[in-house]
Amino acid sequence: MSEQQGQQPNIPANGALGNGHRNGSNGNREQRSSGPNGPAGAFSPRFAQIVGWGYHVPEKVITNFDLEQIVDTQDEWIRSRTGIEERHVAAAPSETSASLGILAGRAALEMADVNPNKVDLIICATSSPEHIFPSTASIIQDGLGASNAGAFDLSAACSGFVYALSMARGHILAGDAEYVLVIGAETLSRIVDWTDRATCVLFGDGAGAVLVAASDVPGGITATVLGSDGSGADLLTVPAGGSAMPASLETVSSGGHYIKMDGTAVFRFATRVMAEATRQVLGKAGLGVDEVDLVIPHQANVRIIQNSVLKQLKIPEEKVFINLQKYGNTSTASIPIALCEAIAAGRIKPGDNLVFVGFGAGLTWAACAIKWSVPIAKPEATWWRNTQRQATYQAAAARSMWKRAIRRVYSQFPAESRWGGRKEEGEAG
Numbered sequence: 516m517s518e519q520q521g522q523q524p525n526i527p528a529n530g531a532l533g534n535g536h537r538n539g540s541n542g543n544r545e546q547r548s549s550g551p552n553g554p555a556g557a558f559s560p561r562f563a564q565i566v567g568w569g570y571h572v573p574e575k576v577i578t579n580f581d582l583e584q585i586v587d588t589q590d591e592w593i594r595s596r597t598g599i600e601e602r603h604v605a606a607a608p609s610e611t612s613a614s615l616g617i618l619a620g621r622a623a624l625e626m627a628d629v630n631p632n633k634v635d636l637i638i639c640a641t642s643s644p645e646h647i648f649p650s651t652a653s654i655i656q657d658g659l660g661a662s663n664a665g666a667f668d669l670s671a672a673c674s675g676f677v678y679a680l681s682m683a684r685g686h687i688l689a690g691d692a693e694y695v696l697v698i699g700a701e702t703l704s705r706i707v708d709w710t711d712r713a714t715c716v717l718f719g720d721g722a723g724a725v726l727v728a729a730s731d732v733p734g735g736i737t738a739t740v741l742g743s744d745g746s747g748a749d750l751l752t753v754p755a756g757g758s759a760m761p762a763s764l765e766t767v768s769s770g771g772h773y774i775k776m777d778g779t780a781v782f783r784f785a786t787r788v789m790a791e792a793t794r795q796v797l798g799k800a801g802l803g804v805d806e807v808d809l810v811i812p813h814q815a816n817v818r819i820i821q822n823s824v825l826k827q828l829k830i831p832e833e834k835v836f837i838n839l840q841k842y843g844n845t846s847t848a849s850i851p852i853a854l855c856e857a858i859a860a861g862r863i864k865p866g867d868n869l870v871f872v873g874f875g876a877g878l879t880w881a882a883c884a885i886k887w888s889v890p891i892a893k894p895e896a897t898w899w900r901n902t903q904r905q906a907t908y909q910a911a912a913a914r915s916m917w918k919r920a921i922r923r924v925y926s927q928f929p930a931e932s933r934w935g936g937r938k939e940e941g942e943a944g
């Protein structure tokens with residue numbers, strides 16, 4: 516179920532997208548002279564604009580009624596306490612955080628009509644990474660064929676997507692990147708205890724992505740607020756499997772590898788920080804609450820959104836986007852999925868002031884203010900363009916397989932015999 520909502524940014528492909536873009540991407544970094552840190556006399560303001568967006572959720576849907584068959588719960592309880600009606604779940608083993616992230620990333624790149632090899636950096640925010648390492652972002656980089664991109668995971672739980680946007684903005688404003696692909700990808704169903712009714716009814720799987728580009732069009736991501744209070748680390752955690760409590764028979768038999776949460780404490784924290792972070796980011800952006808056109812909050816619980824953004828900030832309902840009834844809490848993916856749906860629903864137009872605000876384990880919170888400056892226009896999906904894209908994806912897969920095969924062949928030989936006895940690049944000693 517891929518979705519590429521909304522549309523070609525209509526920022527002229529080579530003109531308005533920042534001077535760095537005109538110099539090309541990667542390989543041309545040394546030529547980038549503009550930007551806040553550029554040499555005297557070459558100053559040209561840079562902005563970080565979201566120019567592509569897309570999401571992907573697994574096919575399988577689990578409704579509240581389905582959950583009634585699994586744990587002691589009721590549709591009425593889940594609906595009235597959380598607002599959630601159903602969630603998508605990665606049922607097939609091949610559906611992983613990376614595979615969902617790849618499909619969301621492709622959709623965002625297609626929306627912006629940008630080739631994967633133009634991407635300088637991939638940041639994957641995730642609470643359910645494929646492994647402790649390697650990063651899910653590196654697996655996504657390989658799957659996308661983004662051969663010129665650096666890649667790393669960002670761990671800030673459900674606040675992670677907004678944290679990652681802040682990192683993307685920083686890289687772009689510093690002149691270090693022209694295109695940053697920011698992905699929130701989750702398969703929380705794999706780390707949820709399906710016998711714990713207090714948590715299993717809340718979460719869902721999915722991935723959302725945005726492409727952030729350097730631009731000389733004013734606006735884009737204008738301000739960010741990041742926060743953390745590690746004294747609440749134990750309120751929402753997967754206790755085992757890390758270095759503090761390595762996986763063992765005991766951790767597995769006691770369910771230490773599943774999500775544990777003090778729901779009431781997290782609820783209290785969330786209602787406070789969602790309002791505070793929104794206020795702070797608006798202050799940084801020089802905006803009043805009444806100037807906000809749309810808030811896209813982390814989609815955890817409709818009551819958290821009501822008690823914070825709606826009641827405390829007195830932002831009217833029509834200015835807040837909510838879609839958690841369909842997806843549950845998809846952690847880092849919730850804001851980008853909601854963004855895609857808000858665009859598709861015609862809730863965002865050029866000139867709008869948006870706020871993304873989230874909270875999560877850590878404890879963490881994050882908000883960003885965005886001046887949406889990109890026209891919403893559908894990219895033309897021609898047969899030729901689609902064929903080119905498919906060829907790009909197949910070439911990426913072939914390249915990856917080829918590299919693996921070469922490594923397998925080399926691994927058959929003792930290290931000394933490789934390269935005529937010379938050490939391999941990067942080999943210690």
Ligand code: UT7
Nearest residue numbers: 587588589592596673712713716778779781782815816875
């Ligand atoms: O991205 C961050 C992720 N975390 C969150 O956003 C969680 C924030 N917290 C919450 O959303 C809410 O605290 C919950 C939805 C988790 C719980 O709602 P609540 O209104 O705070 O309920 P509660 O924990 O106070 O529980 C009320 C009752 C309890 O029964 P008793 O003790 O009153 O008899 C629970 O055992 O509801 C019971 N309960 C359930 N009943 C039916 C808890 N879970 C369920 C369930 N179905 N799934």
